[in-house]
Amino acid sequence: MACKKQTVPFSGTKEQEEALKKVIAELKDTPGALMPIMQKAQEIYGYLPIEVQTMISDETGTPLEKIYGVATFYSQFALQPKGKYKISVCLGTACYVKGSGNIFSKLEEILGITNGECTPDGKFSLDSCRCVGACGLAPVMMINDEVYGRLVPDDIPGILAKYK
Amino acid sequence: MENVTIKINGMEVTAPKGSTILEAARLAHIEIPTLCFLKEINEIGACRICVVEVKGARSLVASCVYPINEGMEVWTNTPRVLESRKKTLQLLLSNHDRKCLSCVRSGNCELQQLAKELGVEDESYYDGERTPSEIDDSAAHMFRDNSKCILCRRCVAVCEQVQGIGVIGANQRGFATNIGSAFEMGLGETSCVSCGQCIAVCPTGALYEKSCIDDVLAAIHDPKKHVIVQTAPAVRAGLGEEFGYPIGTDVQGKMAAALRRIGFDKVFDTNFSADLTIMEEAHEFIERVQNGGVLPMITSCSPGWVKYCEHYFPEMTRNLSSCKSPQQMFGAIAKSYYAEKMGIDPKDIVSVSVMPCTAKKFEIGRPDEDASGYPDVDYSMTTRELARMIKKLGIRFCDLPDEEFDAPLGIGTGAAVIFGATGGVMEAALRTAVETLTGEELPSVDFTQVRGTEGIKEATYEVAGMEVKVAVASGLANARKLLNMVKNGEAQYHFIEIMGCPGGCVNGGGQPQQPGFVRNTTDIRALRASVLYQLDENNPIRKSHENPAIKELYATYLGKPGSEKAHHLLHTTYVKRSIN
Numbered sequence: 001m002a003c004k005k006q007t008v009p010f011s012g013t014k015e016q017e018e019a020l021k022k023v024i025a026e027l028k029d030t031p032g033a034l035m036p037i038m039q040k041a042q043e044i045y046g047y048l049p050i051e052v053q054t055m056i057s058d059e060t061g062t063p064l065e066k067i068y069g070v071a072t073f074y075s076q077f078a079l080q081p082k083g084k085y086k087i088s089v090c091l092g093t094a095c096y097v098k099g100s101g102n103i104f105s106k107l108e109e110i111l112g113i114t115n116g117e118c119t120p121d122g123k124f125s126l127d128s129c130r131c132v133g134a135c136g137l138a139p140v141m142m143i144n145d146e147v148y149g150r151l152v153p154d155d156i157p158g159i160l161a162k163y164k
Numbered sequence: 165m166e167n168v169t170i171k172i173n174g175m176e177v178t179a180p181k182g183s184t185i186l187e188a189a190r191l192a193h194i195e196i197p198t199l200c201f202l203k204e205i206n207e208i209g210a211c212r213i214c215v216v217e218v219k220g221a222r223s224l225v226a227s228c229v230y231p232i233n234e235g236m237e238v239w240t241n242t243p244r245v246l247e248s249r250k251k252t253l254q255l256l257l258s259n260h261d262r263k264c265l266s267c268v269r270s271g272n273c274e275l276q277q278l279a280k281e282l283g284v285e286d287e288s289y290y291d292g293e294r295t296p297s298e299i300d301d302s303a304a305h306m307f308r309d310n311s312k313c314i315l316c317r318r319c320v321a322v323c324e325q326v327q328g329i330g331v332i333g334a335n336q337r338g339f340a341t342n343i344g345s346a347f348e349m350g351l352g353e354t355s356c357v358s359c360g361q362c363i364a365v366c367p368t369g370a371l372y373e374k375s376c377i378d379d380v381l382a383a384i385h386d387p388k389k390h391v392i393v394q395t396a397p398a399v400r401a402g403l404g405e406e407f408g409y410p411i412g413t414d415v416q417g418k419m420a421a422a423l424r425r426i427g428f429d430k431v432f433d434t435n436f437s438a439d440l441t442i443m444e445e446a447h448e449f450i451e452r453v454q455n456g457g458v459l460p461m462i463t464s465c466s467p468g469w470v471k472y473c474e475h476y477f478p479e480m481t482r483n484l485s486s487c488k489s490p491q492q493m494f495g496a497i498a499k500s501y502y503a504e505k506m507g508i509d510p511k512d513i514v515s516v517s518v519m520p521c522t523a524k525k526f527e528i529g530r531p532d533e534d535a536s537g538y539p540d541v542d543y544s545m546t547t548r549e550l551a552r553m554i555k556k557l558g559i560r561f562c563d564l565p566d567e568e569f570d571a572p573l574g575i576g577t578g579a580a581v582i583f584g585a586t587g588g589v590m591e592a593a594l595r596t597a598v599e600t601l602t603g604e605e606l607p608s609v610d611f612t613q614v615r616g617t618e619g620i621k622e623a624t625y626e627v628a629g630m631e632v633k634v635a636v637a638s639g640l641a642n643a644r645k646l647l648n649m650v651k652n653g654e655a656q657y658h659f660i661e662i663m664g665c666p667g668g669c670v671n672g673g674g675q676p677q678q679p680g681f682v683r684n685t686t687d688i689r690a691l692r693a694s695v696l697y698q699l700d701e702n703n704p705i706r707k708s709h710e711n712p713a714i715k716e717l718y719a720t721y722l723g724k725p726g727s728e729k730a731h732h733l734l735h736t737t738y739v740k741r742s743i744n
Contacts, residue, residue: 063346064347064744065335066324073334073335074337
């Protein structure tokens with residue numbers, strides 16, 4: 001199930017809305033336009049909250065559920081904004097057998113958010129990912145471009161403290 | 165038409181070019197099992213139950229969507245085919261809550277039927293992880309239990325394509341895939357119109373109406389309550405299917421007998437209030453025409469349509485007739501006129517309806533539907549619920565004698581009974597409006613141009629020197645098409661009838677469920693509608709304004725159509741709703 005709660009309030013600007021409307025006006029009548037419109041919308045807003053999907057629905061006449069269905073099918077679309085610090089925990093095979101599931105749980109517990117969500121202050125977002133190419137360091141997580149390896153759950157509070 | 169000859173299981177079959185293997189096999193009297201397939205609605209080849217072997221093909225093919233070619237050789241029953249179907253079924257069952265004993269669909273579940281046909285021997289064999297789900301009870305009329313969902317997407321297709329709404333769809337992917345609404349909203353929070361067409365096409369017990377059987381039985385067994393029942397026209401044309409009668413069997417007499425044996429104090433008929441609706445609606449129409457009121461006037465009998473209008477065409481709610489639906493008019497009269505006549509306090513009357521409809525469950529809770537100070541209708545049951553109730557009480561339906569409805573609220577005309585078929589309300593209204601305007605008797609009461617199951621129908625009639633243009637639409641995608649034409653000025657009408665379900669109430673979301681292969685090969689709507697037109701023809705009184713009980717109601721209580729009292733009791737208001 002996707003996350004129901006929207007943790008960060010929507011703060012779209014008039015400029016963003018105009019940019020989206022322009023994109024929709026350009027693409028509206030081409031067949032199969034929904035995906036390109038959604039991709040552009042994500043470029044403009046960074047993610048696709050209900051406010052943005054409703055705008056797409058109103059402008060194109062596509063039912064909101066259809067847009068949401070596409071948004072939740074493809075992993076390229078995000079329903080929640082990314083935080084200032086993007087945390088990705090590898091749940092690929094090597095990391096998983098080395099206990100990355102526990103790392104992920106620890107992060108959920110400390111941050112109070114789950115997969116795909118962002119903390120209400122906009123600071124941290126949490127995602128699971130597949131192999132980051134550092135299996136030798138398993139279990140691995142990344143915060144923005146920084147890689148942290150050979151983790152145990154007790155390492156997490158200290159690492160997060162660096163970003164406070 | 166050009167024909168193609170192929171071989172199925174070694175036997176030659178000739179079928180029209182463009183047929184699918186499934187259709188060609190049918191001509192050879194072979195029914196290939198299907199699950200997701202609904203003709204012209206859901207042709208996606210997704211469930212893989214209908215797979216067959218085709219010579220030269222790399223893998224098994226989905227016969228429901230695979231077109232035939234000259235010389236093609238097909239096998240429908242090889243071990244490879246049967247093994248594949250069984251494996252597919254096993255995978256479906258492994259993510260299905262197999263509580264058949266307590267399932268509302270047990271006995272007419274298409275999945276259960278397949279399990280029987282393909283030979284499922286051991287239920288615990290399918291234990292394993294299941295996609296987590298919760299029952300959605302947010303809508304007024306129904307539940308969604310995704311633990312029984314097999315992701316066939318029939319409900320999604322019917323909602324989006326037939327009804328043009330699309331509030332449900334597939335969310336997520338892979339094992340997490342589930343049918344739901346945008347942003348995990350409950351169905352009750354969306355712009356779902358409660359038509360129940362999704363329930364009608366669901367092959368399993370994932371979608372079902374909120375039942376009020378126990379509440380109604382409790383009321384019947386409460387000695388302080390006077391429990392009355394009304395039955396919509398279409399119920400008598402569908403109920404028999406639940407008891408093994410062929411589609412299109414009239415069971416009006418047995419239905420009245422069964423209701424009496426269930427223990428209702430009075431067995432009445434919505435036909436009575438359908439006639440009343442015509443009196444009020446025809447009067448409203450004439451008044452709008454003569455006094456420059458808003459035209460076209462659009463019928464308001466179908467609560468699914470009314471809710472759709474409020475969500476999707478809010479600017480056109482002023483076109484809606486202010487008349488309550490027959491169900492609500494009946495309840496309003498039962499708790500006022502009838503209560504006074506019988507000397508019963510309306511608070512002790514329990515007003516029950518049996519409807520071919522799930523939106524009626526939503527309608528009884530609308531604002532401004534409680535003219536007596538009490539709800540016009542307390543419980544609205546579907547045709548299916550009535551069948552379950554009859555079975556629950558051990559009433560042997562097929563052995564019952566034919567009985568009559570009770571007077572006075574059980575008296576209806578031929579004009580009323582055709583309300584259950586698309587075009588019926590229009591025809592009934594024309595019979596009364598034309599005679600009222602001309603003051604002369606119609607040479608023929610049959611307005612055949614507005615009959616039939618086409619989605620949109622038009623006709624023009626010459627009435628008292630005036631051209632009256634009418635249109636009839638059923639199914640909400642058709643309604644949208646028609647209304648857009650009206651909005652854009654491409655078509656002009658005086659009077660429009662719209663029914664939420666395709667074919668009208670006979671094909672309502674509360675009618676008996678027919679499995680996919682019956683829906684795909686039978687014109688269910690036309691068969692059920694034929695029952696109503698036959699009842700109309702057999703009725704000595706075929707015009708609403710000639711109904712003696714209606715005449716008495718106006719003479720002794722309401723005054724005349726459109727009177728202040730009639731307005732207070734029989735008319736309602738509409739709201740604007742958003743699209744979600």
